[in-house]
Amino acid sequence: MDDLEKRLKMFMLRCVKVCRTLPKEYEAQHFAHQLIRSSSSAxxxxxxxxxxxxxxxxxxxxxxxxxxxxxSLFWLETIVFTEIVPERRLKELIDEGYQVLKILSKSRKTVSD
Incomplete structure (x- = not known):
């Protein structure tokens, strides 16, 4: 579990760093707040x-x-979809999020079986 906890903390840190670079327009800052909230909550x-x-x-x-x-993945994808940040810049972060999501989903399925 330590590896997953570290990966989630690093995911959150990387999301925070992305948010620090977003433009000051309302929608970008709204998405940034939501992303920081959800990634830190995860x-x-x-x-x-x-x-x-x-x-x-x-x-x-x-x-x-x-x-x-x-x-968090929704907000990252929204930032790309609204063309605030190019997809190439967030691709690795989004991929990491999906990898951790798959691992955690399998863990939850194992517990429910």
Whole structure:
């Protein structure tokens, strides 16, 4: 789990760095705030996953982590879709997000089986 926690923290840090470079226009700053909120929430909730007192609590916190990570990917894709940042600049970050999302989804499926 330490590797995943580190990957989620690095994902959040990279999202913050992207947001620092966005233009000052309203929509770019709105997307930036949403991205920072969701990426930091994904990292924080994953930390809580590790402290789950029961299988149900573990599953619930993991589900929140997945939702927040998926939302972060939505905001990154929105930043590309609205042509605020070129896709080539965010491709690696988006790919990393999807890789972690797949790993966490499999973990959640294993818990529910």
């Amino acid at each position: 990292a924080a909730n994953f930390r809580a996953v590790r402290r789950g007192r029961s299988q149900k609590e573990f599953f619930a916190k993991l589900s929140v982590t997945l939702e927040e990570l998926d939302e």
